[in-house]
Amino acid sequence: MSASSDDEDALIASLEATSENDPTLSALREKRIQALSSALSHQKSLRTEGFGTYCRITTEKSLLEITTSPTYDKCIVHFYKDDFNRCRIMDGHLGKLAEKHLEARFLRVEVEDAPFLVGRLGVRVLPCVIGFVGGVSAERVVGFEGLGGGDDFRTEVLEEKFVDVGVLERKTEVEGLGMGSGGHGERKQSGRNVGGDEDDDDWD
Incomplete structure (x- = not known):
């Protein structure tokens, strides 16, 4: 147990x-x-079903299937590069939110693994985090824009941006009790904050 x-x-x-x-x-x-x-x-x-974890997706086909599936009506996708420091910082915040918000899938995909979506969505600066509802983009966070605090922004600020557009829900008292991380399935990411000096990265 x-x-x-x-x-x-x-x-x-x-x-x-x-x-x-x-x-x-x-x-x-x-x-x-x-x-x-x-x-x-x-x-x-x-x-x-994969909720409650922050998972790496390695193929564009899998990402499309999840973000357009009725089973996963709400998704938050981080387009990233592993060697970008700010992407690693973003990973830490998204990992925390994934454990708390079981109403949405939290996914990460290397930009090289999703060339069609990267072009279709106009992803140019990393990190780029997009919230989807019913397969349609509802919110986008580019770099750390609008989060305040530079590299030290609070997870709650990121959370509120997605709550405001209905990608995430405000937690009730019952939902907040007895919660643990406990996710299984695809690879769960630790979201370690590794030192570096990159700013928002224009990766192409």
Whole structure:
């Protein structure tokens, strides 16, 4: 059993114990437990489909299939180059958001692996992060433009840009409880911030 599963089970057990010790709150606690159990069950189901992880996609065909699939209505795609420092910084922020937002797929693709999409979407400066809803571009972050703080921008600022256009959702109290990283499937990226001195990179 994973650490996140242990945490979720412990949280439910705690709520059940509270209910037993305070009968006047029994009905309210029961509803709370049911809502939490339902939310956690849904989260586990989503993780089996690749949600909750930040995955590298290595072929353009796979990227197109995911971003246009009804199963993955909302996607955030990072077009990157591995040797660009700012791309590595962006990876760290997107990895955090992927763990938190199971309503969207978080993907990364090397620009050389997706020449058609790079040309079609006009990707010129890296990092370039595009949010898709129903296969249509809804938001684009080029370099660190609009994020504030230079290389030290806050993850929440990036998050808000995609929340504002409906690519990501604001988290409710239930959704925020018992959450763990726990993703499996395609290669999960660590998003390490490795030192370097690149600015926004015009890669072509």
